[in-house]
Amino acid sequence: MAIAMEDTVNPMQFTQVFKVTPEMIDDNHHFNNVWSVKWIQDIAIAHSDSVGGTALMKNLGAGWMIHVQHVEYKNQAFLGDEIRGTTWVAAYGRVASLRKCRFERVSDGKVIFESETQWVLVDLNRGRPMALTDEMKKLYVEVA
Numbered sequence: 001m002a003i004a005m006e007d008t009v010n011p012m013q014f015t016q017v018f019k020v021t022p023e024m025i026d027d028n029h030h031f032n033n034v035w036s037v038k039w040i041q042d043i044a045i046a047h048s049d050s051v052g053g054t055a056l057m058k059n060l061g062a063g064w065m066i067h068v069q070h071v072e073y074k075n076q077a078f079l080g081d082e083i084r085g086t087t088w089v090a091a092y093g094r095v096a097s098l099r100k101c102r103f104e105r106v107s108d109g110k111v112i113f114e115s116e117t118q119w120v121l122v123d124l125n126r127g128r129p130m131a132l133t134d135e136m137k138k139l140y141v142e143v144a
Contacts, residue, residue, distance in 0.1 A: 003067070003118065005091035005098055010142040013088045014047035017106065020081045031077035031112070040071070040101050040115050043085045051139040060133070061124050067096060068118040074111045082106040089140040095129040096120045097140075 018039055026032035044064075048054045057063065077083055083103050091098040101115045123130040 003093040003096045003120075005093045005096070007091050008089050008137075008141060011088040011090060012051070012140050012142045013086055014043065014050060015084060015086045016043050016046055018042075018083045018085055018103070020077050020079055020083065022079060025079050029078070031081070033071075033073065033113075036071055036073075036103070036113050036115070037069070039083075039085060039103065040069070040117060043087045043101060044099055044117070044119070047087050047140075053136065053139045056133075056136055056139070057121070060130070062121050062130055063124050064097075064119040065122050066117055067120045069115065070117075071113055071115045073113045075105070077105060077112045083112055090116075092132060092137055094131050097132065 020031050024031055024035045045054065048057070082105070084106050085101060085103045087099060087101040089097050090100045097119050099117050099119060101117075102111060103113050104111045120129050121132055121136075122128065
């Protein structure tokens, strides 16, 4: 099911550095893709925490749930690599947001993977989607 979205004007970017540790290495001796999904979630939560979005969401009795996620792998990462993640909310719908992420190796700038995730805001008491508030949307926009 497609959700109509409107592009965010001046989206605020958030950056966090991750490190590839031994438990993240698979049998092919590189970063296991399973960790990519965790990093996408971790950076989204950190961004939300940093602007007060998590507190606002909890006050509303709401939570974000993934509706659709696309991850594109571009290069491999290896043990010890530092990976810079950057995320921003690219668009909003009535009950959803589209968050984009880019993860690149710090040492050479190569993009390791990129993602687009459609998050739906859910009323946790009713288990149903709920409308995003203007207050929530404004948290993720750069003020000129």
